[in-house]
Amino acid sequence: MHTIATRSAPGSKGQETAKRVRMAALKRFAGAGYAAVSMREIAADVGVRPGALYNHFPTKQDILKDLMLTHMADLLTAWDTARFPEAMDPLERFVRFHIRYHLERADEVFISYMELRNLEPDNFEIIEAERRRYEAILTSILHEGSAAGRYSVDDPKVATRAIIAMLTGIPTWYREGGHLGEHDVEDLYLTMVRKAVASETRNFQTETG
């Protein structure tokens, strides 16, 4: 009888250091920007000499790539596995999910759109494709709701970008412990989003002539 499959190799501390590198880089990149962060700073945060980082990531660029690819994959997985009350309509599901996820993972979200330009073209394309997949979820909700007459949306793709920009802006100003709780924010934004796509349009075009 022998041990079946302990994956850890000799001399290994598992993936512990690699995880610490990811965490340190995430904080630093989010705080100061990829270009302004040095490998020496990341190494110091991890408690290791700079050269040791290269046992886990071939280059600084690869740390950024890892963080961004992981984030986009996590985002889509989180949506696919999210659970909501039965009665909750798709638009409310999306709005609440997006706000919660973006407040929970503020650093990942932040670097994923701030550091896009620091990605090599191939990695940039991968990220962009994932982003389009995520936006397509909301576009589809708006499109179907529009077809069913529940919403009135002139251009679902434009509306998608408008709504996502609106929601994604929340982490730039929301702070825990302020006078608004996370749930208050969800409700406020949900109301605005619902109205923005509502089919009831009477009176909206009124000019103060």
Added chain:
Amino acid sequence: MHTIATRSAPGSKGQETAKRVRMAALKRFAGAGYAAVSMREIAADVGVRPGALYNHFPTKQDILKDLMLTHMADLLTAWDTARFPEAMDPLERFVRFHIRYHLERADEVFISYMELRNLEPDNFEIIEAERRRYEAILTSILHEGSAAGRYSVDDPKVATRAIIAMLTGIPTWYREGGHLGEHDVEDLYLTMVRKAVASETRNFQTETG
């Protein structure tokens, strides 16, 4: 009779080089980010040796500061001096102005919120104060419209951030020559904004029970 006030000093080409430095830095900062741009690159764009930049700006940081302070001042001045048709209501004025200005000056706008963290604290505070002044314009429009019963806005400050985030996102995807003209985009967003703050709220909360 003698010349009254030629401001140009001996040996001076006016402010020509300084202007070219600003333009080159603006393009570079917007494209690659402040931290990733070198003084050597800016100098090469201008057609001058790196040392010459220091005849016009004391440090690299001061170029960024100059660009951002100028941008915020220009934005507020542009709003103050903008002309609109008499019949146009304040909300439409703001939405159209914001979209036009942000598409026209995309680079300035872009660096002014991407490079905030690269500003020294004093300069950061100045920029933030200007930004609050600008946001206050929309907040006031929403507040007054709400008080007059023309709009229904639960929290004018939150609505301000939501609307501005939504509008400011446009330059990230809008491209000239696409299937939507600038005027189409204005109309689409104006409709969504108007609906989002409209007082007609019947049916918006309907759940697909």
Added chain:
DNA sequence: CTTGAAAATGAATGAACGTTCATTTATAGA
């Protein structure tokens, strides 16, 4: 305990960075 591979070290590499400065060049006013 021995072994072997992963992980970490410590030192070094060349390149690029922002900035300085003595000197030269260009130019507007006298």
Added chain:
DNA sequence: TCTATAAATGAACGTTCATTCATTTTCAAG
């Protein structure tokens, strides 16, 4: 034309950067 000064040069400063590598340390498996 002469003069004074702004602007530009060319070379250098010390520092920091990402990365490499021979060597040492760590540690799970046999």
